[in-house]
Amino acid sequence: MIGIYIITHKDSFKRYVGQSIDITDRLRKHWYKLSQNKHENKHLQRAYNKYGRDAFSVSTIECAEDLLTKIEQSMLDQWSNLYNMCKTANVPPSQKGKKRGPMSEERRKINSRALLGVPKSAEARANMVKAQRTHIVWQHIEEIKAKRLSGLSYTKIGKDYNCGFNLIRRICAL
Numbered sequence: 001m002i003g004i005y006i007i008t009h010k011d012s013f014k015r016y017v018g019q020s021i022d023i024t025d026r027l028r029k030h031w032y033k034l035s036q037n038k039h040e041n042k043h044l045q046r047a048y049n050k051y052g053r054d055a056f057s058v059s060t061i062e063c064a065e066d067l068l069t070k071i072e073q074s075m076l077d078q079w080s081n082l083y084n085m086c087k088t089a090n091v092p093p094s095q096k097g098k099k100r101g102p103m104s105e106e107r108r109k110i111n112s113r114a115l116l117g118v119p120k121s122a123e124a125r126a127n128m129v130k131a132q133r134t135h136i137v138w139q140h141i142e143e144i145k146a147k148r149l150s151g152l153s154y155t156k157i158g159k160d161y162n163c164g165f166n167l168i169r170r171i172c173a174l
Contacts, residue, residue, distance in 0.1 A: 003062040004071055007083070009047055010057055016044050016083040017075045019068040019090065023060050044083040086162045088140070137161045141171055148172045 001023045007016040007030065020026035033039040034048040048056070063071055073089035076082065103111070114120075120128075137144070140161065147157050154165035154172070161168070 001060065001062055002065050002068070003060055004068065004075070006059045006061075006075075007044070008057050008059065009051065009083075010055055011051075012081070014047070014081045014083055015079060016041065017072055017079070019072045021065060021068075027058060041083060041085055043085065047083065087160050088162070137163050137167060137171065141174070144168060144171050145174075 002021045003023055004017065004019050005023050005027055007018075007027075008014070018026065018030075030039070031053065034045060035053070037045065037049065039045040039048070061071065069090045076084060076087050076089055144157055144161065147160075148154070148168070154168045158165040158168045
């Protein structure tokens with residue numbers, strides 16, 4: 001089933017809102033990660049650890065795939081008591097603080113040169129710019145600029161879009 005799912009803590013009515021083109025599979029993944037204490041949302045994980053699986057209920061809303069983000073964003077805007085860490089629909093969770101596998105010898109050399117202050121090649125700089133431009137935030141340029149014009153800080157906007165304030169500053173400078 002394609003649609004929106006809402007995981008609700010039965011006592012506090014605090015919610016986690018998400019979207020999926022396969023809700024059954026997505027919820028199965030949520031429950032598995034929570035049971036393994038490996039869920040990326042630390043707020044939901046802590047509540048699960050404290051209260052257990054039975055303290056939560058799930059509701060779903062079936063909708064067309066092209067409406068998923070619009071409906072999810074409407075709910076995120078409407079509700080304040082949320083487990084969601086990012087208040088923007090369809091933005092993946094931050095990878096900050098994630099453990100990665102062992103570094104290759106090439107990666108070690110690159111990091112070492114960076115620490116020593118060796119300038120990056122033109123190709124490396126171009127690749128970095130390209131990678132930054134593919135970040136999902138670039139799809140929301142006009143929204144970001146409007147939020148900044150309304151007086152929100154770069155940091156607050158960055159938290160909404162799960163990115164750093166420097167990226168928000170660069171977008172607003174365009």
